[in-house]
Amino acid sequence: MTFVWVIAILLAILGIIDLIVGVSNDAVNFLNSAIGSRVAKSRTIYWIAGFGLIIGTLYSVGMMEVAREGVIYPQNFYLTELLVLFLGVMIVDIILIDTFNTLGFPTSTTMAVVFELTGAALAMALIKSNHSITGDALLTDYINTGRVFILFSGILVSIIISFVLGAIIQFITRLLLGFNFQSRSGWIRLLYGTISITIILYLILHKGIKVSEVININANEWLNHHPVIFFVLFFSITFFVLFVLRFLFQVNTSRVVVVIGTFALALSFAANDLVNFIGIPLAGIESFKAYLTKDPGVMPEQFSLSFLSKEWLRNHGIGGNANALFFLLSGVVMVITLFYSKKLRSVTETEVYLGRQRAGHEHFEPSQLSRVVVRSFLGLYNKVVQLIPKPIHQYVANRYQKMDDIKTSEALDGVIYFDTIRATVNLIVASLLISLGTAWAFPLSTTFVVFMVAMGTSMADQAWSRESAVYRISGVLTILGGWFITACLGFLGAFFLTLLLWWGGWIAILISLLLMTLFLIKTTQFHKKRIEERELFKREIYEEVAQNIDWLQNSGSDTIRKMILESSKIYMLLIKGLLEENKNELFEVSEKTKQLKRHIKHSKTEFFSTLTRIPEETQDSGQYFVQALDYLTELGNTLSLMVEPAYAHFKNQHRGLTDYQKEDLTTLAEETTAFFNFMVYLEKDKKYFMFPELIQRQEAIFNLIELLRFRHLKKIRSGSGKTRINILYLELLSESRNLILYSVNLVKSLKNFFDN
Numbered sequence: 001m002t003f004v005w006v007i008a009i010l011l012a013i014l015g016i017i018d019l020i021v022g023v024s025n026d027a028v029n030f031l032n033s034a035i036g037s038r039v040a041k042s043r044t045i046y047w048i049a050g051f052g053l054i055i056g057t058l059y060s061v062g063m064m065e066v067a068r069e070g071v072i073y074p075q076n077f078y079l080t081e082l083l084v085l086f087l088g089v090m091i092v093d094i095i096l097i098d099t100f101n102t103l104g105f106p107t108s109t110t111m112a113v114v115f116e117l118t119g120a121a122l123a124m125a126l127i128k129s130n131h132s133i134t135g136d137a138l139l140t141d142y143i144n145t146g147r148v149f150i151l152f153s154g155i156l157v158s159i160i161i162s163f164v165l166g167a168i169i170q171f172i173t174r175l176l177l178g179f180n181f182q183s184r185s186g187w188i189r190l191l192y193g194t195i196s197i198t199i200i201l202y203l204i205l206h207k208g209i210k211v212s213e214v215i216n217i218n219a220n221e222w223l224n225h226h227p228v229i230f231f232v233l234f235f236s237i238t239f240f241v242l243f244v245l246r247f248l249f250q251v252n253t254s255r256v257v258v259v260i261g262t263f264a265l266a267l268s269f270a271a272n273d274l275v276n277f278i279g280i281p282l283a284g285i286e287s288f289k290a291y292l293t294k295d296p297g298v299m300p301e302q303f304s305l306s307f308l309s310k311e312w313l314r315n316h317g318i319g320g321n322a323n324a325l326f327f328l329l330s331g332v333v334m335v336i337t338l339f340y341s342k343k344l345r346s347v348t349e350t351e352v353y354l355g356r357q358r359a360g361h362e363h364f365e366p367s368q369l370s371r372v373v374v375r376s377f378l379g380l381y382n383k384v385v386q387l388i389p390k391p392i393h394q395y396v397a398n399r400y401q402k403m404d405d406i407k408t409s410e411a412l413d414g415v416i417y418f419d420t421i422r423a424t425v426n427l428i429v430a431s432l433l434i435s436l437g438t439a440w441a442f443p444l445s446t447t448f449v450v451f452m453v454a455m456g457t458s459m460a461d462q463a464w465s466r467e468s469a470v471y472r473i474s475g476v477l478t479i480l481g482g483w484f485i486t487a488c489l490g491f492l493g494a495f496f497l498t499l500l501l502w503w504g505g506w507i508a509i510l511i512s513l514l515l516m517t518l519f520l521i522k523t524t525q526f527h528k529k530r531i532e533e534r535e536l537f538k539r540e541i542y543e544e545v546a547q548n549i550d551w552l553q554n555s556g557s558d559t560i561r562k563m564i565l566e567s568s569k570i571y572m573l574l575i576k577g578l579l580e581e582n583k584n585e586l587f588e589v590s591e592k593t594k595q596l597k598r599h600i601k602h603s604k605t606e607f608f609s610t611l612t613r614i615p616e617e618t619q620d621s622g623q624y625f626v627q628a629l630d631y632l633t634e635l636g637n638t639l640s641l642m643v644e645p646a647y648a649h650f651k652n653q654h655r656g657l658t659d660y661q662k663e664d665l666t667t668l669a670e671e672t673t674a675f676f677n678f679m680v681y682l683e684k685d686k687k688y689f690m691f692p693e694l695i696q697r698q699e700a701i702f703n704l705i706e707l708l709r710f711r712h713l714k715k716i717r718s719g720s721g722k723t724r725i726n727i728l729y730l731e732l733l734s735e736s737r738n739l740i741l742y743s744v745n746l747v748k749s750l751k752n753f754f755d756n
Helices: 002-026 028-037 042-058 065-070 079-103 109-128 136-142 145-177 186-209 219-225 227-249 253-273 275-293 310-316 320-340 342-355 368-387 390-399 420-439 446-460 469-537 549-580 583-611 616-651 659-684 688-717 723-755
Strands: none
Touching: 002 028, 002 079, 002 109, 002 275, 002 320, 002 342, 002 446, 002 469, 028 042, 028 253, 028 342, 028 420, 028 446, 042 253, 042 320, 079 109, 079 275, 079 342, 079 469, 109 136, 109 145, 109 275, 109 446, 109 469, 145 390, 145 420, 145 446, 186 227, 186 253, 186 420, 227 253, 253 275, 253 420, 253 446, 275 320, 320 342, 342 446, 342 469, 368 469, 420 446, 446 469, 549 583, 549 616, 549 659, 549 723, 583 616, 616 723, 659 688, 659 723, 688 723
8 A cells, every 4th residue: 555655656756756857858849940040039939829828738638648548558557557657767767868968959758758658567567477479469459559550650650741841831931932021012901810810719729728627619620611711810910910010119020920829839749748748647546546446454465557548537537626726736847947947948049050041060960871872962952953943043042041130139039040931831831630530530749740840930031051951960860869869768677677667676666766867867968067067168149130340349359369278278187197197187188178069060150150240441451360360270289289199098998198208297287377368368467568568477487398398308318218108208308388379379379450
């Protein structure tokens, strides 16, 4: 009895954790368009989405669908078996989804739950049949294999359909409206907004509300029988409202569409996808409640759930005020997660970065497959262009003529990744596909639909240019692969953990919960560190607001100065690691060097983007800033040439430095530290009149390095030291000289930049 009580309580707690973890991943489905187009400040967008979540939870129906009648048959299990099965699923689901959140990858919580339930049910079926399945009949008593196949097939089909349809609709829309949409007639924009909002309102009533327990009428059935009346009615109302807002209050209709679409998708998400997070705990709690109301003399492991049915759960399950309160509390938890989950922001950032209009720093490295895809597409494109008549090709090219820049006044909160036209298409196409899937009882993953529609519209909008396509496609393929990894890991993880929990009992449950807790703590720490490192050098606003040379003089030089300081720190840590023969510290230095090189590459991309938009009269001075960036790159390369051999040397357990080498390196480190401190002081306060003194200090260190090299060569002739450490030491002296040289040249370039 105590065993099932504990599991029931654990399911309730894990349900809350899973809700937080799940919303952190799935929130991108309804935030993507609003965040990407920046129709409002981030907090305003969160409040709008949060309001939709709260309303959606009050309309939640069929919450037990996946756990009750989707992929398994709970009525064929005993209570203890079902609770252990659910516990295994919840633990695996939390770990799996949190892993994707930490990486910033959107995945399908629906797919995760389906395959986790399948794996756990298979494990329990093996246990119930004494570790062997005698035939398909026994397996199908516990697992709805047909439903699993349909779900998986539907998901695969939805990936292709969503991408293709998103690309086609976006291409047609862009041909009709172009990029300079705001210059079009106000009536065209009004009509476009009216049609968009009418479609989105259809989503709210058809997909979000369905058969509501709050509203007595069957809204879904009414919509199916009176679609024309609905469209005419809401089209008229929407047209009038937008007309008033547009011509009396000068409201941007495109923003209104995106805001309403965000609210609609959030409502739909809460009303229908909440089952992915709390459906399993509720199913377990309802089963446990049924046990408490039945014959108390029956042991939990002998209590059959064969009486479970839709009718019984409807009459005896959690209902009434308790039901509404529970769903409302779930909505509150989701809203809090929207505002405070940093992992949620990472997942959202990944998706909007893959679809942003401009080239810049990319989150993914190119793969061989992405290169093949881009090469094949370019070949196909060139052949198609040759077949299209020139007037048609010219017309399309004119429609795709982009504005030179996006007005910064449009960016209420940060960077505009794409315009409201694409955001609207994202919302409408995703809404239509989700609604059609519901109407035709065709299983769709909301995440897959929204993500692939966004990627399709990005491709059609030429956001994947030749400068960025190979990176973006690599990112899309990586995330697609992650979806199938979700299915495999969910199935295998739930299968083995359910076996472990059943055979291990209390000890296995305790160990699993402790490992899950430790995992969540570690991933949170890892993610926090990753975000801090990214934010340290990230300058998203560069792409949109860098309009003049003053910005380069201030923000640009500040960033370069920070990288010089970081280079100095890495050099000092390298010397310290060599002196102490600390392999772990050298590994940390190696990671810091790689991170610095990534930051340099990122910043260089952003700076070049800025240089293309500075006033023409200041273009000549820009060449000096380019020189500074080149020397900054050389700094990173020089550090790599010192750090990697040093780390490899001690990783291979070779001998360390001799006593005289340690003394010489200590002296060199002290002089180098003083040099860098003076150089940073000179650059920060712009005291370039002291540059001759910097040159003198440089010459002094060069002389010291020559002296140390000469002394070392004399030692080698006398036979002291080992070959490997001698080579490493000489390379270190040589690269130390280069480090000083490139640093001075960098400051000299900045000096020329400011002087001009």
